[in-house]
Amino acid sequence: MSRIITFIGKAGIGQTTSAIATAKLFSQQGKQVLYVTHNPNFNAESLLQTPLTHIPQVVATNLQAVQLQATTMLDQSWEEAKKILSLYIPLPEKEEIYSGELILLPGFDSLLSFNAMRQYYQSGEYDIIIYDGRGDLETLRMLGIPGMLNWYFQRFGKALEGFNIQKIADSIGGPIASAFISANVDTEKLQQSLEKIRSWIAEGMAVVGDTNKLTTYLVTSSEPGAIAETKWLWGSAQQISLKINGVLAYQCQETDVITLEQTFAPLSVSPIPAIKEHDWHPLLNALPDFHDNHRSPLPLKIDRETRQLFVFLPGFTKKQVKLTQYGKEITVEAGEQRRNIALPPDLQKLSIKAGKFEEPYLIIAFE
């Protein structure tokens, strides 16, 4: 089983150094490691002392590296997408769209990177995959894709679940139904594809929700702006149910580490030195125990006795958190993100008595 390790924090502060140190550590332990980063990352090329390529290549014993390139990934995904589409829609021969013509839209980098990571993870070729992405809100949106798709499926999936063209035609009749039938959409194939997507979503959510499958560390320096942004990202990570294992304090003094331990309590803080003269030993020795996750609080806790829901939201103030109830779910807005939380059946019938923010928890009490 593969394991993904990634890093979150303000850009330009030790993330790539930490990621490469971690990759070196596991590869030296005999694990098959893949280091994944984006274009451009000149720092990674300089630290690995080799130019990076768009398909994984060996850069050291047990260590492969790849630099994801949006245009290359788009070509590959377009071929896949065409195959799936051609099952349902007769693609016009003449007006064929060449993937080379497609322009990259905002957000495509994340969607394509997510798909590439899914493929590396499912390939089973690597014990450890180090993802050195941007480590910011966009990375959290990317890691939130399975949860987001799951919600859309639950919210609008009812219509798809029993999707049977013949049935719809029989019951509704009329020209729209006839049009669908004459388009020759194969119900069974459609259901199979939906099933495949559903299992991807379920697996994706299982990965994001399990710190043994996706291990995430915060990286910060002692600079106040970096600390504030990293703490904000810690809170934002909870909005996609992403637990954080600990904090890496990059180039920090001992006194800084004490401050960071207070700021990020109850997480453990590991001081990481900068690299000097290509000597990685001090860094590798400073890395935390990646199997230790007992300190990371749960994003969500339910106390059935007192009928209270505890939403862990570190780094936010009362003013930055908004709570709304929509039928069987509640929506928590914080950190540029919305989280729709489906209530367990016993709480669904009850209405909210009170919602108060007692840092770091939003506590929702039911009648």
Added chain:
Amino acid sequence: MSRIITFIGKAGIGQTTSAIATAKLFSQQGKQVLYVTHNPNFNAESLLQTPLTHIPQVVATNLQAVQLQATTMLDQSWEEAKKILSLYIPLPEKEEIYSGELILLPGFDSLLSFNAMRQYYQSGEYDIIIYDGRGDLETLRMLGIPGMLNWYFQRFGKALEGFNIQKIADSIGGPIASAFISANVDTEKLQQSLEKIRSWIAEGMAVVGDTNKLTTYLVTSSEPGAIAETKWLWGSAQQISLKINGVLAYQCQETDVITLEQTFAPLSVSPIPAIKEHDWHPLLNALPDFHDNHRSPLPLKIDRETRQLFVFLPGFTKKQVKLTQYGKEITVEAGEQRRNIALPPDLQKLSIKAGKFEEPYLIIAFE
């Protein structure tokens, strides 16, 4: 007429400082200035010595500031989108989707920010709008939205141009046509909306293509990784036809400035000091003449006599540039981006004789 000024470069290196200095400079000259940034940007709040809000507020004489928030923008855009949709599609009352339920997808930050910037620009309330975004590839994708939409319209717009439901029904007949008619789509309203979108696209392209409307500076330090990434972004900016006015060298020594002048020739390089004890005067005095754009090379030049096309692509090597011809247009791939260049009529009939890369130009010769 509004004018937008923005900054591109590696994250965490002087962009916010340069942006706020520029905002201060123009507001002190009596211009109405709006400073726009994203959430989180703790550095901006610290430099402006005030918390930022999600709607523009006055932070100094002639200076307003706003911190774009994705969730707030989504609510506003959803209301707008519903209004437009309801013209064509009878929205189901019962199954109404509340904007509060919508989850933010990857790329939404860029799309929503682009829309907000469009509204601020068109409002006519500001002489100068300073956009302090991420300044990376995603910002370029965002600024590339008008060009991208324009291409999609040209490529697939033929089908929409003469879009007349009645005509299609008459000629094709059959159930699909009847379905469209029974859905009561109003051809005239549809054409009006398309016309509105087309004029937005045209205006957007005019803004991105005119350095007097959108003025862009590169920001870098003397750190090799920062220089390499900034040069890469300079090349990538050409792929969306974005001219660069000059380079701001943040916290650089005199010798660094000479190196930067060689690296970024023919652009002018302005050394910008760091801020000390809230004294902005040295920074404001160091800022370049924002009206000077005579040094920025054209992204595209055509030499009709020799039948050659010069594509300006600084920062790339021969290996990183790919050229393909698709009928009446050529596609240039570089910097994680694709640019489709529609050939002028006299070159359309000719085939490509040679394409060679002579830094910083891709030179395409026609038969």
